[in-house]
Amino acid sequence: TEFITVNELASLMNVSPTEVISACFSLGVMVTMNQRLEADTLTLVADEFGYKIEFSDADLEENLDEETPDAEEDLIARAPIVTVMGHVDHGKTSLLDYIRKANVIAGESGGITQHIGAYNVKLEGGQRITFLDTPGHEAFTAMRARGAQVTDIVIIVIAADDDVMPQTKEAIAHAQAAGVPMIIALNKVDKPNANPDNIRQQLSGMNILVEEWGGNIQSQEISAKFGNNVDALLEKVLLQAEMLELKANPDRAANGVVIEAALDKGRGYVSTILVQNGTLKVGDYILAGKNHGKVKAMLDERGKPMQAAGPSIPVTILGLDGAPTAGDKFRIYADEKEAKTIATKREQLQREQTLRTKKHLTLDEIGRRI
Numbered sequence: 001t002e003f004i005t006v007n008e009l010a011s012l013m014n015v016s017p018t019e020v021i022s023a024c025f026s027l028g029v030m031v032t033m034n035q036r037l038e039a040d041t042l043t044l045v046a047d048e049f050g051y052k053i054e055f056s057d058a059d060l061e062e063n064l065d066e067e068t069p070d071a072e073e074d075l076i077a078r079a080p081i082v083t084v085m086g087h088v089d090h091g092k093t094s095l096l097d098y099i100r101k102a103n104v105i106a107g108e109s110g111g112i113t114q115h116i117g118a119y120n121v122k123l124e125g126g127q128r129i130t131f132l133d134t135p136g137h138e139a140f141t142a143m144r145a146r147g148a149q150v151t152d153i154v155i156i157v158i159a160a161d162d163d164v165m166p167q168t169k170e171a172i173a174h175a176q177a178a179g180v181p182m183i184i185a186l187n188k189v190d191k192p193n194a195n196p197d198n199i200r201q202q203l204s205g206m207n208i209l210v211e212e213w214g215g216n217i218q219s220q221e222i223s224a225k226f227g228n229n230v231d232a233l234l235e236k237v238l239l240q241a242e243m244l245e246l247k248a249n250p251d252r253a254a255n256g257v258v259i260e261a262a263l264d265k266g267r268g269y270v271s272t273i274l275v276q277n278g279t280l281k282v283g284d285y286i287l288a289g290k291n292h293g294k295v296k297a298m299l300d301e302r303g304k305p306m307q308a309a310g311p312s313i314p315v316t317i318l319g320l321d322g323a324p325t326a327g328d329k330f331r332i333y334a335d336e337k338e339a340k341t342i343a344t345k346r347e348q349l350q351r352e353q354t355l356r357t358k359k360h361l362t363l364d365e366i367g368r369r370i
């Protein structure tokens, strides 16, 4: 159950959102401004600021829509979801461009990634991997946090001609907070001034010991630009994925998470979502966060129409009645009426929760500890 957002909590307590974020951080929870907090986190954080939060039964009863668990025999292997993270310009998009034989950076404004790109790639050996490309610019912390939360494995790209930089550290913190295994890609080793040992040294200073240094974190020297040793890096990803024994049940209604959503002038609301379990089909009635609708069309990342998308597959869908928030969960309902009812209920519940929490906080303010 998730309640009010970091932002809302901050304004109720009359502190800045940054203070709430760092309070969460010190509790080991990575959050972003618009993220909803769970009861435990909410209670602990409020306590840090001297507030006590009371939840009524209605608050805690939420789960309008529990997913039924899958039977073991229905589960089959699914592709790993791998998020690429690291400091700005260290070569994340170049790496994915090389793997995909695409040229995304050429089309980016100033060569800076500003959104999460989601790609399902078929390797030469036939294996599939779903990659999420994240921006390295410091402004995009929320996207990196989200990327780390939906992924199975994180590749931390570090330019070997540079240092372990602030967003390198941040990316490592996100991976650790999400409890996701990391693989370190030491990039740009083609450069004459590349010094991968310097990076390994700096990492060891942060208690990140790569295999070459006797630790258990996999790493690989690569050149994303020329493709050197990218195959070796992918081997390590597949090895790591194998150990995770990732499985899903393609024979059920889909559920998953929203990667991003926006209003497109010609096409209406366009949402990129990642199917985590089940299979999403054109014509399905979908509920994503507070938005719902019938999936009118599904497109792959190259804009090619698709009829169905199974586990670990990212798709762009048309047909929602609004833009859900990135990070929102989605699921499928038997008919439009059901999806709509739940959407309305969710909205109501959220409004009530906000009001209730607000009231308790205001009352408690009287007894605020200093």
Ligand code: GTP
Binding pocket: 086, 087, 088, 089, 090, 091, 092, 093, 094, 095, 105, 111, 112, 113, 114, 134, 135, 136, 137, 187, 188, 189, 190, 191, 222, 223, 224, 225, 226
């Ligand atoms: P953001 O998304 O903005 O965080 O950057 P990014 O990490 O995606 O970096 P990007 O792939 O856009 O690469 C930044 C620059 O580094 C580009 O000019 C690339 O050509 C260059 N570059 C990336 N990888 C390598 C490499 O292995 N060797 C060399 N020499 N240059 C590289």
Ligand code: MG
Binding pocket: 092, 093, 094, 111, 112, 113, 133, 134, 135, 136
């Ligand atoms: Mg990029």
